[in-house]
Amino acid sequence: MMQESRPRRPGRPPGSAGDELLEIARREFLAQGYAGTTMAAIAGAARISKNSLYREYASKEVLYAAVVSDWVDRGRDAMRPHTEALLAATDFEGELGQLARTIQAAVLSPPVRQMRTLVAAEATRFPEIATDYVTRSWERNIQTLADTFAILAERGTITVEAPHVAAEQFTWLTVAAPLNRMTLDAGSHPYGQDQLDAIADEAVATFLARFALPRVAS
Numbered sequence: 001m002m003q004e005s006r007p008r009r010p011g012r013p014p015g016s017a018g019d020e021l022l023e024i025a026r027r028e029f030l031a032q033g034y035a036g037t038t039m040a041a042i043a044g045a046a047r048i049s050k051n052s053l054y055r056e057y058a059s060k061e062v063l064y065a066a067v068v069s070d071w072v073d074r075g076r077d078a079m080r081p082h083t084e085a086l087l088a089a090t091d092f093e094g095e096l097g098q099l100a101r102t103i104q105a106a107v108l109s110p111p112v113r114q115m116r117t118l119v120a121a122e123a124t125r126f127p128e129i130a131t132d133y134v135t136r137s138w139e140r141n142i143q144t145l146a147d148t149f150a151i152l153a154e155r156g157t158i159t160v161e162a163p164h165v166a167a168e169q170f171t172w173l174t175v176a177a178p179l180n181r182m183t184l185d186a187g188s189h190p191y192g193q194d195q196l197d198a199i200a201d202e203a204v205a206t207f208l209a210r211f212a213l214p215r216v217a218s
Contacts (some may be wrong), residue, residue, distance in 0.1 A: 015048035021056070022070045025063055030114050034064060034122050046090060064122070065129050071115055071135045078106065079141045083148040091159055093204060100174040100200035107175045108196075113182060142167045149211075172202035181216045 016024055024046045030038045039060055043053040057063035082102050089095030090096060106112060123130035143166035153160040160166045179192050 015052070015208045016046040017048075017056075019070070021046050021048075021053075022067050026067045026071065026115075028069060029064060030118055034060075034119070034125070039063070044066050051105055061126070064126070068115075068119060068129050068133055070132055075137060076140075077144070081145055086148055087151060092128050093208065094151075096207070097204045098202055100170075100203050101197065102173055104172045104178070104200060107171075108182060108191075110133075114178070117183070144172060145171065156213065158208075160211050166207075168202065169210075170207050173206055174200055 010100060025037075025042045027043060028042050031037075032041070037060070039053055040050055042063070046053070052061075057066060075085045082099050086095050086099055104166070119130050119133045142164065146163040149158065149160050149166050150163040152158050153163065181189065182191075
C-alpha cells in the first residue's frame, strides 16, 4: 500500500542581500545609532545568520561604511538634470526658482536629514567616512552647480567671478534657515510649502541682486 505523500512545508523565505541588505542596515543605524546597532539585529531583520552577515561584511564598521557609500552612490549626479534644465532655460529666473525648490526638496527631505545627522554624529569616530560623504555628495553637487554658473557667466547670462562661491551661497540661501530649524527641533515645527516657496523666491531675488548683469539705462 502506497503511503500518502505529505505536503511540503513551505521553506523559509530567502534572506536579504545586496542593496536590500544595505537598506535594512541603514534603517537600523538610523533608528539605533551606530553604537546601539548590533550585527545580530541587522542579521535578524535581514533574515540571515550572523555568520552570513560577517562573511559579507567583516565588521560593523565595514558595514556602516558600505551603507554610507551606497547612500551617496544612490544620489550620484542627482543635480545634473536640473542644472542642465537651467542651462536650457528661456526663463532663467523662473528656472532658477525651480532649482531652488529642487534643492530644498532634496536637502530637507527626512531621509537626507537623517543620514546627515548619522554621519555627523559619527564623524569623530569615522572621519574618513564623513569626509567621503561630504566630498561625493555635498561637494559634488556644489561643483556641478558651480560649473553651471561658470557656463552661464561665459554666455553673459550672469556675472560671476567665483562660481564655486556663488554655488555655495545660492544653495545655503535656499536651505539654511529651514535646515537649521528642522535639525534642531527634530521637525516639531514643520515648514509649510508656502513658507519654503517664499524662502526659495527670496534666495533667487538675493542671488540675482548680486550676480545678475547690470541693467543698461535706456
